[in-house]
Amino acid sequence: MLRLKKLGIDTCHETVAFLARRCPLYRAQEFVALARIEIMGGGRRIVATLNIVDDESIMASDELGLSLLAHRQLGLADGTEVEIAQAAAPVSLEHVRAKIDGAVLPPEAYRAIAQDLVAHRYSKMEIAAFLIASARFTTAPEVLSLTRAMASVGSRLSWNGGMIVDKHCIGGVPGNRTSMIVVPIVAAHGLKIPKTSSRAITSPAGTADTMEVLARVDVGTDEMHEIVAEENGCLVWGGHANLSPADDVLISVERPLSIDTPEQMVASILSKKLAAGSTHLVLDLPVGPTSKLRSRESFVRLRKLFEYISDEVGLETIIVGTDGSQPVGCGIGPWLEARDVLQVLEGDPAAPRDLRDRALLLAGHVLEFDPALRGGRGIARARELLESGAALAKMRRLIAAQGPSPAADELGVLRHDVVAARDGVVTVIDCLRLARIARLAGAPIDKGAGVDLFKKIGDPVAKDEPLYRIHAAFDADFRFAAKFAADGDGYAISGVS
Amino acid sequence: MLRLKKLGIDTCHETVAFLARRCPLYRAQEFVALARIEIMGGGRRIVATLNIVDDESIMASDELGLSLLAHRQLGLADGTEVEIAQAAAPVSLEHVRAKIDGAVLPPEAYRAIAQDLVAHRYSKMEIAAFLIASARFTTAPEVLSLTRAMASVGSRLSWNGGMIVDKHCIGGVPGNRTSMIVVPIVAAHGLKIPKTSSRAITSPAGTADTMEVLARVDVGTDEMHEIVAEENGCLVWGGHANLSPADDVLISVERPLSIDTPEQMVASILSKKLAAGSTHLVLDLPVGPTSKLRSRESFVRLRKLFEYISDEVGLETIIVGTDGSQPVGCGIGPWLEARDVLQVLEGDPAAPRDLRDRALLLAGHVLEFDPALRGGRGIARARELLESGAALAKMRRLIAAQGPSPAADELGVLRHDVVAARDGVVTVIDCLRLARIARLAGAPIDKGAGVDLFKKIGDPVAKDEPLYRIHAAFDADFRFAAKFAADGDGYAISGVS
Structure with a gap:
C-alpha cells in the first residue's frame, strides 16, 4: 500500500x-x-x-x-x-462522445455530465472535449437541460417563498458597477434582493471586489440569510454558497481556451440564479464594438436564448440592452469604482451621470416586478429612493450588517497621466484595452490600483490634456501599465484636420 | 528576477x-x-x-x-x-477556432498548428480542442495538409535515392508481430527496409519491445544508416529519429481521450513514413469484431483515405485487409512473441501457422515492389527465402549488427492456466480482453510476462482443458491478471448442449 x-x-x-x-x-x-x-x-x-x-x-x-x-x-x-x-473514463464521457459525433443529448445525459464534473471525474482535456463538442452546436433544449442539470448539482438557497429579485450583467464593460446602486434602491423599496457576486477573474474588478472596499463580503450563507431577513438585501461574495459548482469547473477550462458561446453563458448565468433561489431577474446586456456583444444581431440572438430558458425554468426575466461602447462611470478598479458608487448614492454633483442613469434604469425595471407599484412607475420610484437618501441609508445599513472590510487599501499613490496626442473630440474608448491597463496596474488584487477616466466619448480635448490617470501601488505594476498605455492608450480622437 | x-x-x-x-x-x-x-x-x-x-x-x-x-x-x-x-495564446490557435466554427483549413494553417504543437506551445486543453474540432469533420484534403505538415516538422531520414520499402500494421490485434519476419525476408532478398518501430503504449507489446528480447533496439540514426548500408534492413526503436514529433504530441491527448478517428490515424502513420524516407509501403489493416476495424465498411473507408493521401504525397502503397478476429500466433507479450517469431524463422514445426502465413502474405506484397521480380512471384519468393533459412540467417546478422539486448528477461515463472468451462469449440477470442490480461500480467515492461494461447478459434476443447497460460514475474501483477481472467476469460465456446 x-x-x-x-x-x-x-x-x-x-x-x-x-x-x-x-x-x-x-x-x-x-x-x-x-x-x-x-x-x-x-x-x-x-x-x-x-x-x-x-x-x-x-x-x-x-x-x-x-x-x-x-x-x-x-x-x-x-x-x-x-x-x-x-481509472476508467467517467461514465458520462459516452455522452460527450455522442456529442462529438453530432448527437442531440437528452436531459439525463446533461445531469450525468454535471455530476461527474462536480466530482472532478473529468480531466481538463475531457472538459475541453465537452466544451468544443458543444460549441460546434447545442440546441436550445440542450441549453435548458444543461442549465437545469448545473443548477441541481450543488447547493440551493431557499428563501421561504415570496418574490426574490436579482439583477445581473453579462460583463465586459469596465466600471459598470450598477449592482451596488440597484441593490440598496430595491432593498430600500422593500423587495428582497440577496445579491451574491463573484470576484474578478480576468476583469479589473468584480462586484465582490468593489463592495469589499466598503464592507466585508466573505459572508457565510446563514449570516447572509440573517442580513437579508433584516435588510431585504445584501452584497456578498457568492463563494460560500456553492451555487452551480459545475459551472465553476467549466469556467476553469472556458477561460484559458477563450470559449465564450451564448449557450455556455446562458446556462452559466441562469443555473446560478436558479440555485440562488431567484424568482425575478433583470439582465443587463451591453452592446458595443469592444464589449462582449458587438452587434444588434448577436444581442437579439442572446436575448432570445435567455428568454426561452428563463420561461422554461420559470424565472421571470427582463432583458435590458444597454450601451457598451465605453466604460461606465469614471473609475476602473475596486477603489475607484466604489468611489463612483458612493458619489451616486450621496448625490454628489461630481457623480458620473452615466453610472447613475444606468443604475436607475435597471433598478426601475426591478421595481416594476412589484405588483403593488403602478405600471411604469419603476424608474420614478427608483429616482425617488436615490434622491431622498433612502438608498444611501440602506447602503450604510448593509455595510454595518456585513461588517468592516478586512481590506484597508487606499487609492494607489503611484500616478501617471495619459494625455491626448492632439486637439479634437473623443470618438472611441476601447473597453478591452482600458481593462487591461487597470489590471496591469494591479487591479483587482490591489484595490487601490486602476484607471480614473477624465474624458468620455463626445468630450472635447486639447493636446496634452489628461485623458485618464493610472493608479498603482507597486513600482513594477506601475511601469507595466504605463508602458502598455504608451503603446496604445485605447482612445481615438477625431480632430479638425 | x-x-x-x-x-x-x-x-x-x-x-x-x-x-x-x-x-x-x-x-x-x-x-x-x-x-x-x-x-x-x-x-x-x-x-x-x-x-x-x-x-x-x-x-x-x-x-x-x-x-x-x-x-x-x-x-x-x-x-x-x-x-x-x-502567455498569449499560440498564434495558430486562431485556426483551431476557425475549425471549431466549421471552417475547412488551408495547408498553411496545418503547418502553423504542427509547428506550435512541436514547440509545446499548446496546453493539453488546446490540443484537445484541436482534436475534437477535427473529429467533428475533416476533409480528405485537410488530412493531406495535416500529414504533410506533421512530416515536415521534425527530422527526415534520407537514404540517397532508390527504393525504400516499409511495412506497417495499424495495430489492435495481439501477437501480430509480422514485421520481425517480413524485415529479414525482404532484406535477404535485397530490398532496403530500414524499419523503425515504437514501443507499446497501451498494447502488451510493440515491435521494438519484442525485438529487444533478441537485440539492442536503442540505436541512433547514424548507426542505423550503417547497419542498413550493410544489411539492407534493421529493426530498431524509432525514438531517436524524431520523426513527426507533432504526432507524438497529439497522441499524448488522443490516447487518454480515446480519440481514434480514421483521419488522425492516416495522418499519423503516413507522416511518420514520409519523414522516415519510405517510398513504398505495405499496410496491414486487420478487420474483426474486437480489433480497430470492426466492419467491411469501416475498412473500405479507411483504405480509400490511405490510398488518396499516399497517392498525393507520392508514397506507393498497397493496403492488405487481414483477419483481425483473434490474436495472431500464440504468444502475447514480448518474450512469447519473440519465441513465435523465431519458431517461424527457424522452420520449427511448432511455429504458429497463422503468424507464418500472415508474414509471408505481407512479405510477398513488399517483394512485389521489386521491378526485377516477375509479377505475382512475391509470395513464392518470400516462402523460398523463409524455407531456405536465408531469412533466419539475415535475422541473425541483424541481431549481431544491432548488438546484444540489455534486457535479460526470462519467461515469467509465475504461471496460471485458464481452463475451458465446458466441452465444445472455440468460437470467439476477444482481442481487447486478452491484451488487457497480458498487460496486467506485466507486459510489455516485464518482457517475460504475458499470455500463451493453447487454443484458437475453431479448436475443439474439453472441459477443464487449458485455453491459455498467464505468465508473470511479480506476485501483484500475477494476481491482478488471474483475477481479471477469472472475471471473464475472453473466450466463447459453443458446445453440444
Missing part, C-alpha cells in the same frame, strides 16, 4: 496525483499512458491526473502525493494507506 | 511551471486564471502551464520551478534568472 502525502501544489480545478518513478509497489510507466488514476483508501475513492516524480526530496518512493484539491476531495490524513488503479 | 529550479516532476507532454503562492516578485493569483505563462531568460523563451506551490520545501518563494520537459525545452541551468508574463 502507498502512504498518502499532501503536496502543497495548487493545480486549480484539476485533481492531480504524484507517483514516484521508482515506486516499489506500482510501476509508474504502467499508469502514465492513460493519464488518469483512481485512488482508493479508507472507504473513499477519487480520480486524479497522474504526474511522475523523480525527486525523492519531493516525496518518498512509497508515497502517493496529492495536489491540494485532490487531497481535500479524498479527505484522508497524510500517511493513510491507499491503493491505485488505472 | 526569479531563479530557475528544475523539479523532478514528469508531466508527460505538457510543459509545466511552478510559482510560489508567496512569491515576492509576481503575484500568483494574477497568473492563474489563464493558466499559461511565458518564461524568458538567457535569450530563450518557452510557454508553460502554471501550478501554484504553497510548500517551501518543494521550492523557495523566489524560484520558478520547471517540470522535466519544460526544463529541457528552456535549456537553462538551475539558478538562471528568468522573468515571466501571461
Whole structure:
C-alpha cells in the first residue's frame, strides 16, 4: 500500500496525483499512458491526473502525493494507506462522445455530465472535449437541460417563498458597477434582493471586489440569510454558497481556451440564479464594438436564448440592452469604482451621470416586478429612493450588517497621466484595452490600483490634456501599465484636420 | 528576477511551471486564471502551464520551478534568472477556432498548428480542442495538409535515392508481430527496409519491445544508416529519429481521450513514413469484431483515405485487409512473441501457422515492389527465402549488427492456466480482453510476462482443458491478471448442449 502525502501544489480545478518513478509497489510507466488514476483508501475513492516524480526530496518512493484539491476531495490524513488503479473514463464521457459525433443529448445525459464534473471525474482535456463538442452546436433544449442539470448539482438557497429579485450583467464593460446602486434602491423599496457576486477573474474588478472596499463580503450563507431577513438585501461574495459548482469547473477550462458561446453563458448565468433561489431577474446586456456583444444581431440572438430558458425554468426575466461602447462611470478598479458608487448614492454633483442613469434604469425595471407599484412607475420610484437618501441609508445599513472590510487599501499613490496626442473630440474608448491597463496596474488584487477616466466619448480635448490617470501601488505594476498605455492608450480622437 | 529550479516532476507532454503562492516578485493569483505563462531568460523563451506551490520545501518563494520537459525545452541551468508574463495564446490557435466554427483549413494553417504543437506551445486543453474540432469533420484534403505538415516538422531520414520499402500494421490485434519476419525476408532478398518501430503504449507489446528480447533496439540514426548500408534492413526503436514529433504530441491527448478517428490515424502513420524516407509501403489493416476495424465498411473507408493521401504525397502503397478476429500466433507479450517469431524463422514445426502465413502474405506484397521480380512471384519468393533459412540467417546478422539486448528477461515463472468451462469449440477470442490480461500480467515492461494461447478459434476443447497460460514475474501483477481472467476469460465456446 502507498502512504498518502499532501503536496502543497495548487493545480486549480484539476485533481492531480504524484507517483514516484521508482515506486516499489506500482510501476509508474504502467499508469502514465492513460493519464488518469483512481485512488482508493479508507472507504473513499477519487480520480486524479497522474504526474511522475523523480525527486525523492519531493516525496518518498512509497508515497502517493496529492495536489491540494485532490487531497481535500479524498479527505484522508497524510500517511493513510491507499491503493491505485488505472481509472476508467467517467461514465458520462459516452455522452460527450455522442456529442462529438453530432448527437442531440437528452436531459439525463446533461445531469450525468454535471455530476461527474462536480466530482472532478473529468480531466481538463475531457472538459475541453465537452466544451468544443458543444460549441460546434447545442440546441436550445440542450441549453435548458444543461442549465437545469448545473443548477441541481450543488447547493440551493431557499428563501421561504415570496418574490426574490436579482439583477445581473453579462460583463465586459469596465466600471459598470450598477449592482451596488440597484441593490440598496430595491432593498430600500422593500423587495428582497440577496445579491451574491463573484470576484474578478480576468476583469479589473468584480462586484465582490468593489463592495469589499466598503464592507466585508466573505459572508457565510446563514449570516447572509440573517442580513437579508433584516435588510431585504445584501452584497456578498457568492463563494460560500456553492451555487452551480459545475459551472465553476467549466469556467476553469472556458477561460484559458477563450470559449465564450451564448449557450455556455446562458446556462452559466441562469443555473446560478436558479440555485440562488431567484424568482425575478433583470439582465443587463451591453452592446458595443469592444464589449462582449458587438452587434444588434448577436444581442437579439442572446436575448432570445435567455428568454426561452428563463420561461422554461420559470424565472421571470427582463432583458435590458444597454450601451457598451465605453466604460461606465469614471473609475476602473475596486477603489475607484466604489468611489463612483458612493458619489451616486450621496448625490454628489461630481457623480458620473452615466453610472447613475444606468443604475436607475435597471433598478426601475426591478421595481416594476412589484405588483403593488403602478405600471411604469419603476424608474420614478427608483429616482425617488436615490434622491431622498433612502438608498444611501440602506447602503450604510448593509455595510454595518456585513461588517468592516478586512481590506484597508487606499487609492494607489503611484500616478501617471495619459494625455491626448492632439486637439479634437473623443470618438472611441476601447473597453478591452482600458481593462487591461487597470489590471496591469494591479487591479483587482490591489484595490487601490486602476484607471480614473477624465474624458468620455463626445468630450472635447486639447493636446496634452489628461485623458485618464493610472493608479498603482507597486513600482513594477506601475511601469507595466504605463508602458502598455504608451503603446496604445485605447482612445481615438477625431480632430479638425 | 526569479531563479530557475528544475523539479523532478514528469508531466508527460505538457510543459509545466511552478510559482510560489508567496512569491515576492509576481503575484500568483494574477497568473492563474489563464493558466499559461511565458518564461524568458538567457535569450530563450518557452510557454508553460502554471501550478501554484504553497510548500517551501518543494521550492523557495523566489524560484520558478520547471517540470522535466519544460526544463529541457528552456535549456537553462538551475539558478538562471528568468522573468515571466501571461502567455498569449499560440498564434495558430486562431485556426483551431476557425475549425471549431466549421471552417475547412488551408495547408498553411496545418503547418502553423504542427509547428506550435512541436514547440509545446499548446496546453493539453488546446490540443484537445484541436482534436475534437477535427473529429467533428475533416476533409480528405485537410488530412493531406495535416500529414504533410506533421512530416515536415521534425527530422527526415534520407537514404540517397532508390527504393525504400516499409511495412506497417495499424495495430489492435495481439501477437501480430509480422514485421520481425517480413524485415529479414525482404532484406535477404535485397530490398532496403530500414524499419523503425515504437514501443507499446497501451498494447502488451510493440515491435521494438519484442525485438529487444533478441537485440539492442536503442540505436541512433547514424548507426542505423550503417547497419542498413550493410544489411539492407534493421529493426530498431524509432525514438531517436524524431520523426513527426507533432504526432507524438497529439497522441499524448488522443490516447487518454480515446480519440481514434480514421483521419488522425492516416495522418499519423503516413507522416511518420514520409519523414522516415519510405517510398513504398505495405499496410496491414486487420478487420474483426474486437480489433480497430470492426466492419467491411469501416475498412473500405479507411483504405480509400490511405490510398488518396499516399497517392498525393507520392508514397506507393498497397493496403492488405487481414483477419483481425483473434490474436495472431500464440504468444502475447514480448518474450512469447519473440519465441513465435523465431519458431517461424527457424522452420520449427511448432511455429504458429497463422503468424507464418500472415508474414509471408505481407512479405510477398513488399517483394512485389521489386521491378526485377516477375509479377505475382512475391509470395513464392518470400516462402523460398523463409524455407531456405536465408531469412533466419539475415535475422541473425541483424541481431549481431544491432548488438546484444540489455534486457535479460526470462519467461515469467509465475504461471496460471485458464481452463475451458465446458466441452465444445472455440468460437470467439476477444482481442481487447486478452491484451488487457497480458498487460496486467506485466507486459510489455516485464518482457517475460504475458499470455500463451493453447487454443484458437475453431479448436475443439474439453472441459477443464487449458485455453491459455498467464505468465508473470511479480506476485501483484500475477494476481491482478488471474483475477481479471477469472472475471471473464475472453473466450466463447459453443458446445453440444
